[in-house]
Amino acid sequence: MDMTTNYLGMQLVNPLVVGSSPMTADLDMVKRLEDAGAAAVVMHSLFEEQIRRDSRSSVYYREMYADSYREEPGLMPTPEEFLLGPDEYLEQIRRIRQAVKIPVIASINGITAGGWAEYAKSIVQAGAHAIELNAYRLATELTVTGNQLEEDTIAAIKSVHLQVNIPMAVKLCPFYSSLPNFALKLADIGIQGLVLFNRFYQPDIDPETRTVLPRVTISDSNELLLRLRWIAILDGRLDVDLACSGGVHTHLDVIKAIMAGANVTQMVSALLKHGPTHLTRIRADMEQWLQTHGYPSIRKLHRSMQGVEGVDPQARERANYMHVLQSWHYSRSDR
Ligand SMILES: Cc1cc2nc3c(=O)[nH]c(=O)nc-3n(C[C@H](O)[C@H](O)[C@H](O)COP(=O)(O)O)c2cc1C
Numbered sequence: 001m002d003m004t005t006n007y008l009g010m011q012l013v014n015p016l017v018v019g020s021s022p023m024t025a026d027l028d029m030v031k032r033l034e035d036a037g038a039a040a041v042v043m044h045s046l047f048e049e050q051i052r053r054d055s056r057s058s059v060y061y062r063e064m065y066a067d068s069y070r071e072e073p074g075l076m077p078t079p080e081e082f083l084l085g086p087d088e089y090l091e092q093i094r095r096i097r098q099a100v101k102i103p104v105i106a107s108i109n110g111i112t113a114g115g116w117a118e119y120a121k122s123i124v125q126a127g128a129h130a131i132e133l134n135a136y137r138l139a140t141e142l143t144v145t146g147n148q149l150e151e152d153t154i155a156a157i158k159s160v161h162l163q164v165n166i167p168m169a170v171k172l173c174p175f176y177s178s179l180p181n182f183a184l185k186l187a188d189i190g191i192q193g194l195v196l197f198n199r200f201y202q203p204d205i206d207p208e209t210r211t212v213l214p215r216v217t218i219s220d221s222n223e224l225l226l227r228l229r230w231i232a233i234l235d236g237r238l239d240v241d242l243a244c245s246g247g248v249h250t251h252l253d254v255i256k257a258i259m260a261g262a263n264v265t266q267m268v269s270a271l272l273k274h275g276p277t278h279l280t281r282i283r284a285d286m287e288q289w290l291q292t293h294g295y296p297s298i299r300k301l302h303r304s305m306q307g308v309e310g311v312d313p314q315a316r317e318r319a320n321y322m323h324v325l326q327s328w329h330y331s332r333s334d335r
Helices: 027-036 048-064 066-071 086-099 115-126 146-161 179-188 221-234 251-260 269-274 277-292 313-326
Strands: 005-007 010-012 016-018 040-047 104-109 130-134 168-172 193-196 204-206 211-213 241-245 264-267
Touching (some): 005 241, 016 277, 027 040, 027 086, 027 277, 040 048, 048 104, 086 104, 086 115, 115 130, 130 146, 146 168, 146 179, 168 179, 168 241, 193 221, 221 241, 221 251, 251 264, 251 277, 269 277
Parallel strands (some): 016 040, 016 264, 104 130, 130 168, 241 264
Antiparallel strands (some): 005 010, 204 211
C-alpha cells in the first residue's frame, strides 16, 4: 500500500505527523515516535517573548507587558517555566536531527513583526526541515478592528518568512470573519502550508479561591468536524498544503481529513493518551481500510469526497445548513 503524501515540499512516508507538543523535548520519545511510524514531528513552540527577552534583555519583556506586570506580577511565566530557552531549542533541533531520520518541523509562536524574527535563521541553520508559525492571538482590545488584527498578524508572519529559505506553514485559529480571505493573503506572501486549527485553551475558574485555572484538556474526535468543514472549503482553491490538527484520534479521523483535502494530519492528544504505539495501530487500521475499500494509495484517497467538485462553497454551506435543520424530526419521546 502506498501511504506516501506530500507536505511542505517534503515527501512523507505517511500522513501521520506528530503535532506540536512537549513530546519532542524528550529525545527518547522522538525515537519511539519514529519507530511507531510517525512521518514527521513538530516541536513545541518557542515564544516570541522568549526570543525578545534573550536578545534584548529582560527589560524589553517587562516593558512589553508593563501593565500586566503592574496589575498581576506573576502573570507571565518566568524563563525557568519554559521547557527550553532559545539556545536550548536550537540544540534540541540538532539533537533530533542526529537521532532520527524523519523531518523535524520547528515551531515559533509569534504575533508581532520585529527583530526577534531573525531567530528563524538560526532555526534553519540548526537543521529544521520546515517552520510552523503559530499566530495565536485573541482579539481582546475594544478599539482594534479585525482588519488591523489581521494586518498585524500578516506583518508578523512576513517578518519570519523573510528570514527563511525553508518551507513555512502557519497554524491558524478558526476565528476570522473570512478565513478564506486570510488564507489567500498567506498564500500570496508565499506561505506553503496551513495548519487547521489551533486549539483554544479556555481557562476555568476555581470558585473557592476565585482564581483562574489554566487547563490543558485532551481533545476528542468531536473537534474534528470544525477542521473537516474548513479543510473542505479551502481545499483546491489555494496553492498551499493543508494539515488537519485537532480531534484526530482514530484511523477513520485520518481518512476523513484526507478525503476532505488534508495532505497530513497532526496528532497530539491521542498520543499523549495512548502513547506512540497508537500510531502503529492507526497506520495498520488505515491500510486495512484502504484495501477493503479499493484504494491503492493515500493519493487516491486525497480529495475523494463526493459532491464537492465544482459546487460553489457558499451555496453548499447554506444548503447543508438547511438540510441539517430539516433533518430533525420531533417525536413524543423527545420530551
Ligand atoms: C500539552 C500540549 C502542549 C501543546 N503545545 C503546543 C505548542 O507548543 N505549540 C502549538 O502550536 N501547539 C501546541 N499544542 C496544540 C497541539 O499542537 C494541537 O494543535 C492541539 O492539541 C489539537 O490537536 P489534538 O486534538 O491532536 O490534541 C499543545 C497541545 C498540548 C495538549
